[in-house]
Amino acid sequence: xxxxxxxxxxxxxxxxxxxxxxxxxxxxxxxxxxxxxxxxxxxxxxxxxxxxxxxxxxxxxxxxxxxxxxxxxxxxxxxxxxxxxxxxxxxxxxxxxxxxxxxxxxxxxxxxxxxxxxxxxxxxxxxxxxxxxxxxxxxxxxxxxxxxxxxxxxxxxxxxxxxxxxxxxxxxxxxxxxxxxxxxxxxxxxxxxxxxxxxxxxxxxxxxxxxxxxxxxxxxxxxx
Amino acid sequence: xxxxxxxxxxxxxxxxxxxxxxxxxxxxxxxxxxxxxxxxxxxxxxxxxxxxxxxxxxxxxxxxxxxxxxxxxxxxxxxxxxxxxxxxxxxxxxxxxxxxxxxxxxxxxxxxxxxxxxxxxxxxxxxxxxxxxxxxxxxxxxxxxxxxxxxxxxxxxxxxxxxxxxxxxxxxxxxxxxxxxxxxxxxxxxxxxxxxxxxxxxxxxxxxxxxxxxxxxxxxxxxxxxxxxxxxxxxxxxxxxxxxxxxxxxxxxxxxxxxxxxxxxxxxxxxxxxxxxxxxxxxxxxxxxxxxxxxxxxxxxxxxxxxxxxxxxxxxxxxxxxxxxxxxxxxxxxxxxx
Numbered sequence: 001x002x003x004x005x006x007x008x009x010x011x012x013x014x015x016x017x018x019x020x021x022x023x024x025x026x027x028x029x030x031x032x033x034x035x036x037x038x039x040x041x042x043x044x045x046x047x048x049x050x051x052x053x054x055x056x057x058x059x060x061x062x063x064x065x066x067x068x069x070x071x072x073x074x075x076x077x078x079x080x081x082x083x084x085x086x087x088x089x090x091x092x093x094x095x096x097x098x099x100x101x102x103x104x105x106x107x108x109x110x111x112x113x114x115x116x117x118x119x120x121x122x123x124x125x126x127x128x129x130x131x132x133x134x135x136x137x138x139x140x141x142x143x144x145x146x147x148x149x150x151x152x153x154x155x156x157x158x159x160x161x162x163x164x165x166x167x168x169x170x171x172x173x174x175x176x177x178x179x180x181x182x183x184x185x186x187x188x189x190x191x192x193x194x195x196x197x198x199x200x201x202x203x204x205x206x207x208x209x210x211x212x213x214x215x216x217x218x219x220x221x222x223x224x
Numbered sequence: 225x226x227x228x229x230x231x232x233x234x235x236x237x238x239x240x241x242x243x244x245x246x247x248x249x250x251x252x253x254x255x256x257x258x259x260x261x262x263x264x265x266x267x268x269x270x271x272x273x274x275x276x277x278x279x280x281x282x283x284x285x286x287x288x289x290x291x292x293x294x295x296x297x298x299x300x301x302x303x304x305x306x307x308x309x310x311x312x313x314x315x316x317x318x319x320x321x322x323x324x325x326x327x328x329x330x331x332x333x334x335x336x337x338x339x340x341x342x343x344x345x346x347x348x349x350x351x352x353x354x355x356x357x358x359x360x361x362x363x364x365x366x367x368x369x370x371x372x373x374x375x376x377x378x379x380x381x382x383x384x385x386x387x388x389x390x391x392x393x394x395x396x397x398x399x400x401x402x403x404x405x406x407x408x409x410x411x412x413x414x415x416x417x418x419x420x421x422x423x424x425x426x427x428x429x430x431x432x433x434x435x436x437x438x439x440x441x442x443x444x445x446x447x448x449x450x451x452x453x454x455x456x457x458x459x460x461x462x463x464x465x466x467x468x469x470x471x472x473x474x475x476x477x478x479x480x481x482x483x484x485x486x487x488x489x490x491x492x493x494x495x496x497x498x499x500x501x502x503x504x505x506x507x508x509x510x511x512x513x514x515x516x517x518x519x520x521x522x523x524x525x526x527x528x529x530x531x532x533x534x535x536x537x538x539x540x541x542x543x544x545x546x547x548x549x550x551x552x553x554x555x556x557x558x559x560x561x562x
Contacts, residue, residue, distance in 0.1 A: 017437070020440065023444075024441065024444040024445060028441070029441065031437075032434075032437045032438060032440075032441050035429075035431070035433070035434040035437055036428060036429045036431075036434045036435075036437065036438050037429075038434075039429045039430065039431030039434040040427075040428075040429040040430065040431070040434070042431075043429070043430040043431060047430075091398075091401070094401060103401060104405065107364070107398070107401060107402055107405070110364050110365065110398060111364055111370060111402070113365075114364060114365035114366065114367070114370070115367065115370065117365075118365075118366075118367055119310075120306065120310065122367075123306060123309065123310055123313070124306060127309070127524070127528070128305070128306060128309065128561055130528075131528050131531055131532060131535075131561050132561050132562070134532045134535070134536070135531065135532060135534075135535025135536055135538075135539060135558065135561065136535075136536060136539055137536065137539040137540045137542070137543040138536055138539075138540045139540050139543055139544055140543070141543060141544075159532065159536050162532060163529055163532060163533070166525050166528060166529055167529070169498065169499050169500075169525060170333075170522055170525060171332050171333055171335075171503050171507075171518055171522060172330065172331060172332060172333070172518065172519050172522045173331070173333065173522075174331070174333055175333060190497065191489070193482075194485055194486035194489055195486065197482070197483060197485075197486045198486035198487070198490060201483065201486070201487075205459075
């Protein structure tokens with residue numbers, strides 16, 4: 001497509017979306033519906049060609065799919081894939097009222113499988129490794145045995161911050177007395193962290209805005 | 225553009241945890257299969273067929289499980305700690321579940337955001353406006369979405385009682401299916417099956433910002449009195465929460481994704497921070513099994529605190545004294561987390 005035309009479409013759609021900052025209007029509605037429709041259709045096509053064809057049809061009918069799935073040439077059919085194919089078809093039974101209940105079988109497999117697969121993964125990454133990383137010395141010395149105040153303070157803040165944060169997430173005891181104070185310190189730690197993250201992310205979002213402004217600048221440059 | 229990462233199981237996951245994956249996956253599938261099939265086809269042969277099909281699919285189609293047994297063996301002794309910890313934690317959860325099921329009262333502290341759920345629904349009913357529920361961007365393979373569906377079920381029961389309208393735009397087709405099932409079941413249990421509107425739970429688009437643009441449009445056009453954002457969110461979190469804030473809706477958010485929590489804290493009336501999202505189902509339902517599970521998880525946090533304190537103390541002692549015997553002692557004490 002002509003580059004100038006692309007530039008005009010890009011600028012027009014950007015302005016239509018940005019017009020939402022003023023209020024909801026027909027231009028925003030048009031851009032929103034176009035974006036939703038095009039993306040839904042595009043991703044459906046991508047899902048079919050990138051997932052269903054190579055991962056299912058390419059395994060079940062490799063000779064038929066050899067033209068579109070490069071690795072399928074000369075491979076024998078893998079009939080185990082009939083099982084996920086059946087589960088996939090069961091999901092479509094939602095379209096028929098009488099058989100709609102069958103789709104729950106496939107959903108049960110997905111939900112149960114996801115919970116089971118994630119458990120050891122999270123146990124490793126969100127529990128064991130986190131605890132390991134927090135078991136650090138509260139006193140840091142350099143090679144000649146002198147105390148490093150900054151590093152030591154950092155370690156103390158880290159260990160105490162993690163413990164206070166963990167106490168905040170205790171649900172089975174009332175947060176009163178000492179536990180209440182520790183829990184309050186925990187929420188302060190969380191809020192300070194959120195504040196820092198907020199500022200950091202806002203700075204990153206400015207770069208997104210800069211990108212859009214550059215696109216509009218290129219468009220204006222093509223006019224004048 | 226901030227692209228939404230997929231939440232699929234990483235292909236490069238070490239095969240060494242194949243056994244744990246298999247055990248947990250099969251256990252979870254059996255549990256959910258029991259729950260789901262009990263509602264539909266309670267015959268034993270149907271359960272058996274389902275279980276065998278699930279097992280075969282896992283063993284043959286999953287790349288990790290398929291190779292685990294043949295290449296590295298089913299048990300990797302280097303990861304014995306993970307197995308022991310898994311047994312301890314699941315044991316604690318099971319113990320509390322048994323205690324709760326036996327009728328022992330279990331206390332749960334107040335969670336501020338959840339106290340206002342009924343108030344938000346009541347306000348929407350008085351104003352004659354709908355309630356918007358956004359279950360996040362992730363698919364059903366993400367625990368946050370599963371927690372969100374649990375919460376949606378409780379919320380739908382309250383909404384059915386108040387005769388308000390619930391609007392749930394979703395990003396993933398599977399989430400739409402589960403949300404429809406959940407809400408329909410809630411309306412049925414509330415004695416209002418006639419009030420259930422299937423079209424109010426609808427798919428929008430898989431594209432992150434197309435979904436955000438559409439939800440923004442829904443917010444400004446329908447002006448819901450209450451907006452719930454519960455689940456896994458990414459860069460669109462502030463866009464949604466700020467739009468909801470601009471129309472004066474009561475907003476309750478919750479996510480376990482730390483980068484998005486600051487935005488919800490800034491723009492929403494109440495925010496469920498991290499694990500509060502998972503505790504919310506137990507808090508709202510007071511169901512013994514969920515309460516027991518929450519108590520068991522608290523035991524896990526207690527273990528973490530004890531080991532962090534012990535680990536830090538021993539590491540400090542080791543740094544100060546430089547003693548080999550302290551090092552050897554800490555190796556034994558902290559074996560579980562090495």
